[in-house]
Amino acid sequence: MARKFFVGGNWKCNGTAEEVKKIVNTLNEAQVPSQDVVEVVVSPPYVFLPLVKSTLRPDFHVAAQNCWVKKGGAYTGEVSAEMLVSLDIPWVILGHSERRAILNETNEFVGDKVAYALAQGLKVIACVGETLEQREAGSTMDVVAAQTKAIADRVSNWTNVVIAYEPVWAIGTGKVASPAQAQEVHDELRKWLAKNVSADVAATTRIIYGGSVNGGNCKELGGQADVDGFLVGGASLKPEFIDIIKAAE
Numbered sequence: 512m513a514r515k516f517f518v519g520g521n522w523k524c525n526g527t528a529e530e531v532k533k534i535v536n537t538l539n540e541a542q543v544p545s546q547d548v549v550e551v552v553v554s555p556p557y558v559f560l561p562l563v564k565s566t567l568r569p570d571f572h573v574a575a576q577n578c579w580v581k582k583g584g585a586y587t588g589e590v591s592a593e594m595l596v597s598l599d600i601p602w603v604i605l606g607h608s609e610r611r612a613i614l615n616e617t618n619e620f621v622g623d624k625v626a627y628a629l630a631q632g633l634k635v636i637a638c639v640g641e642t643l644e645q646r647e648a649g650s651t652m653d654v655v656a657a658q659t660k661a662i663a664d665r666v667s668n669w670t671n672v673v674i675a676y677e678p679v680w681a682i683g684t685g686k687v688a689s690p691a692q693a694q695e696v697h698d699e700l701r702k703w704l705a706k707n708v709s710a711d712v713a714a715t716t717r718i719i720y721g722g723s724v725n726g727g728n729c730k731e732l733g734g735q736a737d738v739d740g741f742l743v744g745g746a747s748l749k750p751e752f753i754d755i756i757k758a759a760e
């Protein structure tokens with residue numbers, strides 16, 4: 512089964528209401544391939560989700576950047592999966608390396624979040640990836656496999672999961688993985704899924720690449736056999752995000 516190209520835009524903790532409106536206008540005016548060819552999902556900060564959802568073109572969708580690990584309650588400052596569902600937010604990004612590193616989110620905690628969000632009906636962009644130190648030590652695949660295993664241990668239905676392979680050394684650094692480096696990890700990750708989950712999940716789950724993707728490097732990266740799209744940070748705030756969406760063609 513063909514895997515539909517997926518382009519996510521992670522706006523992180525950026526933007527004012529005015530800036531967000533401008534980004535939405537730019538996206539709304541863009542000529543891009545149809546929904547049959549590419550799935551586009553943008554992820555504004557929580558506070559802008561209702562604004563973006565209500566003003567964004569209907570063929571693009573929205574994602575939250577995180578959600579709480581279980582049912583809401585006395586967890587000051589958190590946002591629950593149930594709240595997102597009640598606002599018809601279809602997607603959530605979980606396990607981003609910034610949260611793993613700065614907020615000490617462990618593999619198990621991320622796995623629990625993925626399982627809980629899926630159980631509430633959200634679709635999940637689950638992020639994995641190694642640090643530079645881990646790559647240089649030759650443990651890239653061990654790290655990525657352990658992160659994925661924590662999800663696989665808790666999830667049986669992968670239909671609503673997209674895996675984002677995001678090498679930490681490439682995020683926000685301008686040091687993009689080469690197409691061969693990205694393809695190598697995506698290929699190994701797919702083989703890991705085939706061996707440890709199922710051949711069907713390996714064949715159908717989209718594995719997207721994130722880390723300094725831009726209008727100039729997207730075409731070659733997106734042309735790799737196992738690269739099924741992108742999670743884009745910095746460039747998703749700029750008009751070049753449109754060029755990245757067009758890499759699906």
Ligand code: PEP
Pocket residue numbers: 521677681682683684685721722723724742743744745746
């Ligand atoms: C990200 O934060 O998910 C990301 C890929 O960032 P950037 O594109 O800026 O490297």
